[in-house]
Amino acid sequence: MSSIRFDPGTAADWPEYNGGSDKNHYSALTQINPQNVAQLKVAWGYQSGGADTLKNTTQMQCNPLIINGVMYGVSAGSQAFALDAASGKELWKTRLNDQTFNMTSRGVAYWSDGTEGRIFFGYGAYLYALNAKNGQPILSFGSNGKINLIDGIQRPGADDYVVCNTPVSVYKNILIVGTRVAESATALLGDIRAYDTRTGRKIWTFHTIPRPGEYGYSTWEKQNYQNLGGANSWMGMAVDTKRGIVFAPTGSAAFDFYGGNRKGDNLFANCLLALDANTGKRLWHFQTVHHDIWDRDIPAPPNLFTVTKNGQKIDAVSVLSKQGFTFVFDRVTGKPLFPIEERSFPASEIAGEQASPTQPIPLGPEPFTRQSFTTSEVNSFTADRDEIIAEVRKANTGQPFIPIGYQRTLFYPGTDGGAQWGGAAVDENSVMYVPAKENPVYSSLVAIPKEEDHQSLKSGKQLYLTHCGACHGENREGNHDGTYPGLQNIAVKYDEAGIRQIMAKGRGMMPAITQLKEPEIQAIVAFLNGKNTKIKTKNEHKLSSSPYRHTGYNRWYDRNGYPVSTPPWGTLTAIDLNTGKRRWQIPLGEYPELTAKGIPPTGTDNYGAPAVTAGGLLFIAATKDQQFRAIDRNSGKILWQTTLPAAGYASPSVYAVNGKQYLVIACGGGKLKSKSGDKYVAFTLP
Structure with a gap:
């Protein structure tokens, strides 16, 4: 070499x-x-x-x-x-x-000034600067070679889960950083931040949940930046290096499936943001989902390319959606290059919820997935077809953006796409190649009993359902494809210390559960080991709570393991x-x-x-x-x-x-x- x-x-x-x-x-x-x-x-x-x-x-x-x-x-x-x-x-x-x-981790980022090279590597809550020659931390960066990314995004009642698992973006001597935070009501803030590549000094912050006096503050309820988190840029960004523009997508505000405590469109959740890479100033934005209650994050980094329309070359930026849409804009002005129509969709049946009456639907490019699931879309060779058709008839389904309700509500394409974090390739002729999936997913909302005088008895099962059940299943069965493993036999694989370690550190897609007190952790561990004890709890996180939990990301497979x-x-x-x-x-x-x-x-x-x-x-x-x-x-x-x-x-x-x-x-x-x-x-x- x-x-x-x-x-x-x-x-x-x-x-x-x-x-x-x-x-x-x-x-x-x-x-x-x-x-x-x-x-x-x-x-x-x-x-x-x-x-x-x-x-x-x-x-x-x-x-x-x-x-x-x-x-x-x-x-x-x-x-x-x-x-x-x-x-x-x-x-x-x-x-x-x-x-x-x-x-x-989805990888690392590289920076050089021509005399030295640095690798920027997200490891848990830390962003490390490593010497590209030998992998050793560069001690002059941040604190002994790393930055703790939780600093500056805390809020009252939040947990402390934050990771940087998608590589940061580099512009000149600036690192532009988005993070993954929890998707529960206790999520940290989703601020986008920029740091100096040499020292780790913070250069600017963009508040994705605006503060008083900032643009977009009126699209939330007052003080939502104190009692809500998320709206984070976890999926990666693109940079127009010639113009100094960073294009940052964002995800939904937390909690993903209920927004009765954040009435309004909720800028800058679910947005494509065009920011001045030097200052963090907003140049323009477009919101792909208003008041998201479907976990419809923009799922992947943007693409930058040049198109020819009416004989004119236009520098463009696009983002994909989990719904199977592609949104395309003029990179400089933010003007859509294909018409986008605001269409009406149903109201929510959930008490306190105010779904947006319309959602933006691009009339071009052509969708890359189907948009709805009805009885006519049930697979002809699926097992138990008659029973499945009967269940589909009883479900909320048939179009996009049906607010999740008390009974089974279908997401199609599924909750993680349509498009997903891998994103799309674009060639030199501005032809896009996008992988996608079309698996129906169902869920519903369940009311959490109100606590009297902010104090109540809670069982280990109740705590499990609130904090774990959405992914691992109400009966600890997991989901069929193993994305969220079953926990019914967890005691065979892990002792109590092992279960506690996973809860404290997280694993893979699972965030660390850090917001619970020791008695609550103890009750969940006991429940997983077959004992449903009750403990007295105080609602110390009233600012970070939701009156509902959802019943999981349930991908719908037949008994043979194939999508229905x-x-x-x-x-x-x-x-x-x-x-x-x-x-x-x-x-x-x-x-x-x-x-x-x-x-x-x-x-x-x-x-x-x-x-x-x-x-x-x-x-x-x-x-x-x-x-x-x-x-x-x-x-x-x-x-x-x-x-x-x-x-x-x-x-x-x-x-x-x-x-x-x-x-x-x-x-x-x-x-x-x-x-x-x-x-x-x-x-x-x-």
Whole structure:
């Protein structure tokens, strides 16, 4: 390997998360093309460490960087590392000392001033600055090499859960940081913040829940910034480096499914924000969901590209939605490049709730998923079809944005997409390639009994339902695909100390539960071990409470484990962003046992995104079936595929070293009941 340089290269590199500051997952390399892609072979594999044991299911969602022949990534055990990108040989790996901490990281960020290189790595609540040569913390940054990201986003009654698991954005000598916070009523504030790359000094803060006197304050109830959290930018940002504009998407305010305590449109939740990267000043915004009570976060980073409309070239920015829409705007003015219509939707039946009477619906580009689920969409070969149809008839369903009610309410596409965190690739012709899924999900709201005199007896079961049941199920059954594991036999895998550790530290998608007092934790642990004790509790967090809890993210599968909707269940769609028209759509993934029965490929649930190249190819893993595919970007035809050591729920990176082109994918598995792994696999031509 050549000596490390600190100036990012050209087309040979993959220098930022999702390929570049435009977040287009695009490589200009052409060596691998439709004529030779079938010859791809494994170049190397790297066992990153931290894979599953019987007690620890892990994931890897990392999109690694490659800069001047060095690959930077994150292991299944949440440690940053550097490799020789041509051989897979480890150059360094962190040994951060909190070995009990577990999180899912999507990668790292890189900065250089030409004389030194730094890796910025989110590890739990901390943002580390590491020396790119050796991985050692740079002690002059922040406090001994790190910043504690909880500082400045606390509020009365909030918990202390915050992680930085999506890479930060870099503009000149500025780090622009969004975070993941809890989605419960006790969530921290979702402020977007900027720091100096050298010192860690805070430069600016943008309040996503405005303070008095700030723009947008009137779209909330008074003082909501003190009693609500969320509206955070967890999904990653794009930067127009020429203009100095950072495009920051945001998610919903917490609690996700009830907004009776935050009446109004709730700016800047569910927004695409265009901010001055130097100052944090708002330049323009667009809200994709008003007063979100569906957990309809913008799910992925924006894409930056140039379109041609009426013979005129326009620099554009787009964001995807979980509902299957694409919103496209003029990058400078914020003007929509396709019409957006405010349409009426039903009112809420929940006492105290005031759903927005309208929601914005883009008339272009064409949606990349179906928009509603009715009895006519029930799969013809699903098991128990008559019973499922009867349940659909009783449910709240049939259109988007039906407020969640007291009875079963259907989300379609599901609660995590449509589009999801992997986002979309865009090529040099402004054709977008977006993976999506279409699995019906149901839930409802249940009233939490009012506490008298702010003090009451609560059972361990009640506490479990309030703090754990939405994900792990009312009866501790988990959900069918294993995204949220069942807890009915948890005592077989964990002793009391192990359960407490997971509650205190979090794991994967699960946030740490830090807002509870010791007696409450003790009662939940006892309940999980089969004892339903009662304790006396005080409502000390009245500012951070909700009168309702939801009954979970229940993906609807039949008894054989297949979605009850008509396929495709996972798709890959090519959309011409100049015209807004689809070019093609294919099922993404398959169930081999169904294909063997003569059923055409159905597509599967998927997590991750594609990489697209100037060589005419699109590479994507993402699917439950553990495959890695090369697809002709012009036709959607699958040209090559191979089985990975574990499912690649991540986005691939494309790069070159010494004139030879490679692609690499993190094979972490761990979701959808698939086995976990910790291996990165790189491919190249013979």
